[in-house]
Amino acid sequence: MAQPQSWEQRAQEYSMYGFTDLPSVHERGTVVLTHGEGPYVFDTNGRRYLDSNSGLWNMVAGFDHRGLIDAAKAQYERFPGYHAFFGRMSDQTVMLSEKLVEVSPFPRGKVFYTNSGSEANDTMVKMLWFLNRAEGRPQARKVLTRVNAYHGVTIASASMTGKPYNEVFGLPLDGFIHLTCPHYWREGRPGETEQEFTVRMAKELEDTIAREGADTIAAFVAEPVMGAGGVIPPSKGYFQAIQPILQRHGIPLIADEVICGFGRTGNTWGCETYDFVPDAIISSKNLTAGFFPMGAVILGPELSDRLSAAVEEIEEFPHGFTASGHPVGCAIALKAIDVVMNEGLAENVRRLAPRMEEGLRQIMQRSSNIGELRGVGYMWALEACLDPASKTPFDASLSVSERIANTCTDLGLICRPLGQSIVLCPPFILTEAQMDEMFEKLERALNKVFAEVA
Ligand SMILES: *Cc1c(COP(=O)(O)O)cnc(C)c1O
Numbered sequence: 001m002a003q004p005q006s007w008e009q010r011a012q013e014y015s016m017y018g019f020t021d022l023p024s025v026h027e028r029g030t031v032v033l034t035h036g037e038g039p040y041v042f043d044t045n046g047r048r049y050l051d052s053n054s055g056l057w058n059m060v061a062g063f064d065h066r067g068l069i070d071a072a073k074a075q076y077e078r079f080p081g082y083h084a085f086f087g088r089m090s091d092q093t094v095m096l097s098e099k100l101v102e103v104s105p106f107p108r109g110k111v112f113y114t115n116s117g118s119e120a121n122d123t124m125v126k127m128l129w130f131l132n133r134a135e136g137r138p139q140a141r142k143v144l145t146r147v148n149a150y151h152g153v154t155i156a157s158a159s160m161t162g163k164p165y166n167e168v169f170g171l172p173l174d175g176f177i178h179l180t181c182p183h184y185w186r187e188g189r190p191g192e193t194e195q196e197f198t199v200r201m202a203k204e205l206e207d208t209i210a211r212e213g214a215d216t217i218a219a220f221v222a223e224p225v226m227g228a229g230g231v232i233p234p235s236k237g238y239f240q241a242i243q244p245i246l247q248r249h250g251i252p253l254i255a256d257e258v259i260c261g262f263g264r265t266g267n268t269w270g271c272e273t274y275d276f277v278p279d280a281i282i283s284s285k286n287l288t289a290g291f292f293p294m295g296a297v298i299l300g301p302e303l304s305d306r307l308s309a310a311v312e313e314i315e316e317f318p319h320g321f322t323a324s325g326h327p328v329g330c331a332i333a334l335k336a337i338d339v340v341m342n343e344g345l346a347e348n349v350r351r352l353a354p355r356m357e358e359g360l361r362q363i364m365q366r367s368s369n370i371g372e373l374r375g376v377g378y379m380w381a382l383e384a385c386l387d388p389a390s391k392t393p394f395d396a397s398l399s400v401s402e403r404i405a406n407t408c409t410d411l412g413l414i415c416r417p418l419g420q421s422i423v424l425c426p427p428f429i430l431t432e433a434q435m436d437e438m439f440e441k442l443e444r445a446l447n448k449v450f451a452e453v454a
Helices: 007-014 022-028 066-078 091-103 117-134 155-160 164-169 194-212 238-248 301-314 327-342 345-366 400-411 432-453
Strands: 033-037 040-043 048-051 110-114 142-146 176-179 217-222 253-256 280-283 295-299 370-376 379-384 416-418 421-424
Touching (some): 022 400, 048 432, 066 327, 110 117, 110 301, 117 155, 117 295, 142 155, 155 164, 155 176, 176 194, 194 217, 194 238, 238 253, 295 301, 345 370, 345 379, 345 432, 379 400, 379 432, 400 416, 400 421, 400 432, 421 432
Parallel strands (some): 142 176, 142 217, 217 253
Antiparallel strands (some): 033 040, 040 048, 110 295, 280 295, 416 421
16 A cells, blocks of 8 residues: 655645755755744644744744734635726725825825735836836836845846846846845945945946936836845945935836835834835735735825826726735735734834844854844844955855755754845744744854854
8 A cells, every 4th residue: 555645745746846945855855834823833743943034024923913813814704805906996905005005105105906026016117117108208118126136036026136046037138237236245345435335336326327328217126125135234325325316317216115114124114214215115025914915016106196197098007916905915914014013013123123133243253154244123144154354155065054044944943045144034023032042043053054164
């Protein structure tokens, strides 16, 4: 009789993984998860892991938040699904849009819903292409982003993403231009101050606009803090340096707040933390605290007016997803915003962010192989380095960050390797004791791996 297959074997036989290093899965097997409690998840073998990545940045209220579960249940009872086409939409959609504009940095605005962050970025690009054509500027199609930016995986958002792995798809599409990553520690030149570096970033933008022609550019899109690029906060004064240049050339600044939005940096928005007001905001991930797939484009007043005028003219915006503005997603998002902003979650991030920074700084100081600690709020990265003084990385073939992350997993801590960095972005509910558990397991893993490779 055939042996019953394990969960690991069944997973590997029938399911595909996204963004997974296959050799390490073949060696280590698949972790199949069944449930969660607070910031912890449990696998089919009953092992518990502290998920210091909040799932994929999004499970900010943990894995069993009662209020969110109840909000979902109640809405499924009331009205389990509807669309937002043909002049109809659910009451929850109406309420969420009001709420999003209310909590946005905009005095007024309009919201369009998607199922993901990628689709929200593609939607933003289509909106700009649509309104530029309607305004008689069909050539204004180019999109400026930065190297290491992560904006998603659909065709436009993958083209916006500044990562080399998209070459396997023949992307980016033409007209998607990647500027230098504003990472002073890595990109700064010898002797260059951070202020001089920022000026150089602004000059590069100015030169790029001059070279390409301002009238061919539809937008500049940026995460306030780059997330999947390795938690890279902007260099000092970056947005203050670039925004006036964009404004002078009439190029909208779009903030991709999919990670930073709703509390990750300690404020409602990353743009608040970095003190700028964009022309539109892209939201997803935290929007529903990970309890429903949903994204949103939140347009500020000027883009709302221009898009509305363009739509009036053509009498339709021919775009939308079947589940755009799904009532259950909207009900969950309304609750998630309330939970994060009014039940002390964002407050917890603000209160404990200095403690998180300090704990990680001490780990860095006790190690000889951490080159940089960077981050803000509840998003941090430690960059492993063979020689921190000269910023010499480890040989890539050593897969140092993957080994650290795998060792953490063995110790019951989930964290993410990104390049040579280890990323920690725990749920906003993480307590002091849980933070100490994270520090302790992380340091044990770092010591073990550095002893093997350094
Ligand atoms: C995750 C992410 C996206 C893409 O969101 P998906 O829901 O995975 O499509 C876009 N932008 C940023 C900044 C992200 O972190």
